[in-house]
Amino acid sequence: MAGILAVGELADGRPTRLTLELATLARQLAEAAGSTASVVLLGSGAGGAASEVAAHGPSVRAIESADDGAPVAMQVAPVVAALIAKDPPDLLLIGASPDGKDIAGLLVGLTDLPILVNGSGASWSDGKATVEMSTFGGRLVTQSQFTGDRGIVLV
Amino acid sequence: MHIVVLVKAVPIVGTERLGPDHRTQRNQLEANGNDEYTLEKALKLTEAHGGEVSLLSMGPASALDALRKALAMGATRAYQVQDDALAGSCIRGTVDVLVAALKKIEFDLLFVGADTSDGLGGVVAPAVAARLGMPYLSYASEIEPVDGGGVRVHRLSATGYDVLEAATPAVVMGTQVLGEPRYPSLRGIMQARSKETTTWSLADLDIDPASVGEAGATTRFLSSEAPPQRSGAQVVKGSADETATAIVDFLTARRLI
Numbered sequence: 113m114a115g116i117l118a119v120g121e122l123a124d125g126r127p128t129r130l131t132l133e134l135a136t137l138a139r140q141l142a143e144a145a146g147s148t149a150s151v152v153l154l155g156s157g158a159g160g161a162a163s164e165v166a167a168h169g170p171s172v173r174a175i176e177s178a179d180d181g182a183p184v185a186m187q188v189a190p191v192v193a194a195l196i197a198k199d200p201p202d203l204l205l206i207g208a209s210p211d212g213k214d215i216a217g218l219l220v221g222l223t224d225l226p227i228l229v230n231g232s233g234a235s236w237s238d239g240k241a242t243v244e245m246s247t248f249g250g251r252l253v254t255q256s257q258f259t260g261d262r263g264i265v266l267v
Numbered sequence: 268m269h270i271v272v273l274v275k276a277v278p279i280v281g282t283e284r285l286g287p288d289h290r291t292q293r294n295q296l297e298a299n300g301n302d303e304y305t306l307e308k309a310l311k312l313t314e315a316h317g318g319e320v321s322l323l324s325m326g327p328a329s330a331l332d333a334l335r336k337a338l339a340m341g342a343t344r345a346y347q348v349q350d351d352a353l354a355g356s357c358i359r360g361t362v363d364v365l366v367a368a369l370k371k372i373e374f375d376l377l378f379v380g381a382d383t384s385d386g387l388g389g390v391v392a393p394a395v396a397a398r399l400g401m402p403y404l405s406y407a408s409e410i411e412p413v414d415g416g417g418v419r420v421h422r423l424s425a426t427g428y429d430v431l432e433a434a435t436p437a438v439v440m441g442t443q444v445l446g447e448p449r450y451p452s453l454r455g456i457m458q459a460r461s462k463e464t465t466t467w468s469l470a471d472l473d474i475d476p477a478s479v480g481e482a483g484a485t486t487r488f489l490s491s492e493a494p495p496q497r498s499g500a501q502v503v504k505g506s507a508d509e510t511a512t513a514i515v516d517f518l519t520a521r522r523l524i
Binding site: 186210216220227252253255257 | 385388390391397403406422423429484485487488491493
């Protein structure tokens with residue numbers, strides 16, 4: 113998979129607005145990196161939502177699953193952890209929604225990947241992502257990178 | 268019931284600055300506001316059902332002063348991880364240290380605030396839960412024990428709340444809906460001075476100093492700048508129909524409706 117992977121979220125069977133923005137960001141980063149962009153959607157209605165996400169550029173892996181009553185993050189994080197263990201992406205993008213923050217944190221614990229939070233944008237150059245972050249409640253804009261080759265960005 | 272509450276000593280809100288070393292300056296510290304809400308709930312639970320509350324923090328020596336207020340609120344004891352090599356730790360390094368410290372403490376529940384005022388990441392609690400292999404219950408607006416040793420949480424959702432239960436030990440991330448933190452009493456402030464505080468170094472936790480702090484950081488600061496000036500507010504004037512049309516056009520252009 114080496115490339116840019118985004119974790120999408122569904123609301124009433126449709127991708128959230130943040131998911132579509134992540135899909136676009138994944139495509140832009142992949143174009144700059146010369147790699148591929150993909151989005152993983154998991155949940156009830158994932159298959160139906162795939163085409164709307166794919167219209168923004170990336171390939172989509174839709175995993176239909178019935179809602180077992182557990183919080184979304186507890187359902188999604190183990191599946192994503194298994195996916196990236198088999199085929200690790202260069203960058204994993206996750207939306208900074210309440211569920212997204214839970215998914216990102218669980219993935220840090222499950223995969224030991226580093227993370228940058230409060231991302232307000234990202235670019236790619238010289239083989240690395242640079243993440244723009246809103247710091248101290250928006251009073252400062254900072255730029256950071258991962259010291260290694262891979263990481264999670266909460267956007 | 269033994270509840271451990273994570274408490275981070277953060278710069279006083281509104282005074283946050285980056286120092287010349289590009290790290291958050293930690294001169295004047297206070298207990299993170301969200302952590303005080305979860306501490307309040309922990310104190311209420313142990314007052315009603317028995318047990319005690321411990322604090323766990325990671326930070327410089329000056330962080331202990333911020334913990335004194337939390338002790339004065341009613342916590343029994345404080346554990347602090349303090350080591351010069353911790354300066355500049357990234358989120359993953361912080362999780363490594365907190366997990367190592369928590370493995371030295373027997374507890375039923377770990378309470379964590381929704382996020383910290385100097386970081387706003389909100390990812391430490393789930394990362395700690397995953398690393399400890401414990402159930403994780405987030406965005407709690409109510410927390411109560413369940414007969415037989417479990418915990419029940421009202422988890423805030425877009426439409427109200429979901430009721431979740433888990434076996435203990437478990438990690439619970441609380442919100443401000445849990446209730447206003449109490450003011451420490453004069454008696455509590457006096458008692459806090461003599462309460463048990465345990466300080467652990469990285470050696471005490473069997474952590475290689477090269478794996479955390481600046482040396483082991485998995486992220487690197489590049490630069491900072493002031494955010495761009497925002498343009499002035501747009502004032503819509505006219506009749507009700509005209510202003511409604513203008514607002515709809517504004518929202519439509521931004522794909523908000």
